[in-house]
Amino acid sequence: MSPSTRYTVTSIVDGFPGKSASHGAFGWSSAHLALGSDRVVLIETGPPSYIPLLTAGLAAHGLTPSDVTDVLLTHAHWDHLSNIMMFPRARVWIGAGELDWARSLPDDAPFMSRLHIDELHRRGDDVGRVRDGDNILPGITVIDTPGHTPGHLAYELDARDGPMIFAGDAVKNVYELSTGEVDSTLDRTASQASIDRLRARMSATGALLVPGHDVPLRWDTGTAQRVRPQFAQIDFFATSHHPALDRSITDGSA
Template sequence: MTGRDAGTVAGRVPLAGRWARPGVRRRTTVGDVVATYLPDGYVQLEPARWFSLPDAGPVAEHPDLLDAHGHLVASIGVLLLEGPGWRLLVDAGLGPAHVPASATHASLGVMVGGGLVEHAGEIGAVDAVVVTHAHDDHVGWARAGWPGFAGLARVPHLVGAGERAPSGWGVLRDGDEVVPGVRVLATPGHTHGHVSLVVDGGAGRLLVAGDVLHSPVQVPHPGLGSCFDVDPGASARSRARVLAELAVPGTVGAVTHFADVPFGVVRDGRWVPLPDGD
């Protein structure tokens, strides 16, 4: 779903504007697992440069995804996953930073972080921090030592094999079980050691995609890959693998860069956002 026909979700949650604005706190429940998206900030993506296209291409077919400056809006945030007897934090945001437009790459507009500290009390104590990959907008608070987050610097930090991560972080491989019911899905390509997570909620499952996907436009157009992919071929295979997993009945997706629609299902080749669970 990325069109103007998609005015509401489940007939009750208005979508106007959510496709092109930074994410806010959102929550969904899958069986006995609760997933909460907690925002840290956002980054603007210049569509043609981000997808290495000569022009806006397929993105032009989905104007609802573009902000007033013609950028895709990629939220930056983390997922708090809570299951029977365990709590995990997925990713570590950008941290307290404000990067001007094009300061680091021509495909990027403004990049802003720092908002996650407002949710420190909700994060509380966790069993581990799972990092999908070691890019700045996924490790920022961890590299800064988690200032303002009591105890988080001392819990295990886990990252995929092949990632360049701080010493002392644990290593995850395809098929590893992080906690009961949370399995690692190796999805290399955006980075060499990128991982996703498949979470068994009993009645349904949650798939945490990480940066296999950056925008809902990639659901109907899976051939679009990021200019930052270190291995475009592997990235395309991982994207196909994740989209196939998302097509399995009973699977909810969690994609933190998807503007203000981070939780959804894939239906008829579209991203269909879910209503909030609270």
């Protein structure tokens, strides 16, 4: 891929590392748009609540969901693939082993959406089933990153401002890249090895890493740093003007 055709990458939604003990995972995952010379690539689709955010993010670039040519999925959890049906002309890419594993699970398996997993299987050869080292599109390479799920993958992308790695939930946030300690993994040892692999790749190439639930990160002399502040704004559904109820919360400390 020549420098003139490298991808221009923008964030549609910055992920946020939040969860609730009483209401389960928020599912606020990262979603990014990568524009190439002839490709409109969406990296992750987020949970169902992202539908208006994705539509607005595309519209800001003069695009509609029908313009998306490719959707890259790091793994099969609901908060990363739940909007695949928004993109009728896109080829969806997912790990071959990941999809096989997801289909083997019972219907009540945590964090899975049987509807969307079955839809990917139904599409057959129209879904790109990828493996470690595959160059699935010009300037996009697959990296094997198991642990969080058995067939989890990351994608390294040749971006205009330098290489970027979309790590999904192999690295969910700045804490995991910093420490190598992971939350919510099916294989802790494999997850730690995947983080080591991604750190080494970042050191070798200077790549930025986009976590599954945080803003992009740098890895500089053994230290993980956010490239911009992390925040989430939360509004209450309240009609009262009582100051304790009718307000927004901005959290800049996560």
